Amino acid sequence: MQIGDLLRRGLAAGAAAGCLAAVWLLLITERFINQALAIEDARNAREAAAVAxxxxxxHHHDELVSHPQQVLFAVLALVVVGALVGLVFAVVYAAARGRLPGYHDRTKALALAGLAFFGVTFFPFVAIPGNPPAVGDPSTIEDRTLIYLGAMVLGVVLVLAAFALDKALQGTVDGGVRTALVLAFVVLAGVGLQLLIPNTPDTVQSRDFSLALNASPELIWNFRMASLGQFVVLWGALGAIFGALVGRKVPAVEARETVAA
Amino acid sequence: MTPTQLSAIRVPAWAWALLALAAFAVLFALQANDAVLGADKAMWLHELTHDARHALGVPCH
Structure with a gap:
C-alpha cells in the first residue's frame, strides 16, 4: 500500500460521499434555503416599494445566476469539494494510520472521519454556526470568515493535542484510564477554547424589519440541523467508503509482502 | 493471535503539497473567489456557489 493507492481511493470515496451529501442537500437542506430565499425576496420587494x-x-438588476442554477451547481460543488476533502483525508490517513484506534483500515478510517467531523465541522459549528440566507450581515463577512477559519484551525490543534497527550501518558497510565483522561482534556480544553473564540459580530435579526421579513428562530435552527446532518453524511460516507476500499486492498498486498520477506 | 497494528504509510513531500493545494481549492471555491479570479468572474462564481456555501456552513450574507 502506497500513497498513490490511498490518494486514488480518497478521491473516489470523497466524490461518492459528496454525491450522498448532495442527495441530502436536495431533499432536506434546500427546503430551508428556499424558505429563507422567500424572506429575502419579500425584503427586497419591500425595499423597492419604499424607494418607489x-x-x-x-433599479431592477437582473439576477447574475438563477436559483435553479445555484442548486445544480451546489450538487456539482459538493461532489468536487467531497473529492478534494477525500484527497486531504487520504494524506492525513497515511500519516496517522499507525496512531488511529482499531486494528483494521475500516475502523481506522471511520475513526479519522469522526475526528475530522469533530475538528473541522462540529468545533467551528459551535463557535460560529452556519446560517440560511437572509440572516448574515454582509458587512461582517470578513470577520465571520476569520472566526470560522480560526475555529477550524483550533479544532485541528485540539485533536492533535489530544493525540500528543495520549502519547505522553503512554507507559504511565493504562488503556481505559488514559482514554478517560484524554477525553476529559478534550472537553475542558474544547470548552475553554470556545470561550476564547470571539462571538459572531452579527446580532442575528438585528435589522429593523417586521418578523415576516426575518428568518424565524425555527428556520435558523432547522437549517443548522440540516447543514450539520449533511456533514454527518459527508464524513460518515467518506470514512466508511474509504475504509472499505482500502481494507479490501490491504490483506492481499500485505500477505504478498510477508511472503516476499 | 494478537492483531498486529497497521503502520503509517510514508507521505512524500509532494503529497503534503497536494494536501495544501486541495485545501486551498476548497477555500477558493467556497469563500475566497477573488483570490484567483477578477471581480466579475469572482462575483459570478460567488453567486453560483451560493447554495453550496450556505449548506456547508460557510459564513455568508
Missing part, C-alpha cells in the same frame, strides 16, 4: 414611494426610480 419616495418617487425615485427603482
Amino acid at each position: 414611494a419616495k418617487g425615485n426610480h427603482v
Whole structure:
C-alpha cells in the first residue's frame, strides 16, 4: 500500500460521499434555503416599494445566476469539494494510520472521519454556526470568515493535542484510564477554547424589519440541523467508503509482502 | 493471535503539497473567489456557489 493507492481511493470515496451529501442537500437542506430565499425576496420587494414611494426610480438588476442554477451547481460543488476533502483525508490517513484506534483500515478510517467531523465541522459549528440566507450581515463577512477559519484551525490543534497527550501518558497510565483522561482534556480544553473564540459580530435579526421579513428562530435552527446532518453524511460516507476500499486492498498486498520477506 | 497494528504509510513531500493545494481549492471555491479570479468572474462564481456555501456552513450574507 502506497500513497498513490490511498490518494486514488480518497478521491473516489470523497466524490461518492459528496454525491450522498448532495442527495441530502436536495431533499432536506434546500427546503430551508428556499424558505429563507422567500424572506429575502419579500425584503427586497419591500425595499423597492419604499424607494418607489419616495418617487425615485427603482433599479431592477437582473439576477447574475438563477436559483435553479445555484442548486445544480451546489450538487456539482459538493461532489468536487467531497473529492478534494477525500484527497486531504487520504494524506492525513497515511500519516496517522499507525496512531488511529482499531486494528483494521475500516475502523481506522471511520475513526479519522469522526475526528475530522469533530475538528473541522462540529468545533467551528459551535463557535460560529452556519446560517440560511437572509440572516448574515454582509458587512461582517470578513470577520465571520476569520472566526470560522480560526475555529477550524483550533479544532485541528485540539485533536492533535489530544493525540500528543495520549502519547505522553503512554507507559504511565493504562488503556481505559488514559482514554478517560484524554477525553476529559478534550472537553475542558474544547470548552475553554470556545470561550476564547470571539462571538459572531452579527446580532442575528438585528435589522429593523417586521418578523415576516426575518428568518424565524425555527428556520435558523432547522437549517443548522440540516447543514450539520449533511456533514454527518459527508464524513460518515467518506470514512466508511474509504475504509472499505482500502481494507479490501490491504490483506492481499500485505500477505504478498510477508511472503516476499 | 494478537492483531498486529497497521503502520503509517510514508507521505512524500509532494503529497503534503497536494494536501495544501486541495485545501486551498476548497477555500477558493467556497469563500475566497477573488483570490484567483477578477471581480466579475469572482462575483459570478460567488453567486453560483451560493447554495453550496450556505449548506456547508460557510459564513455568508
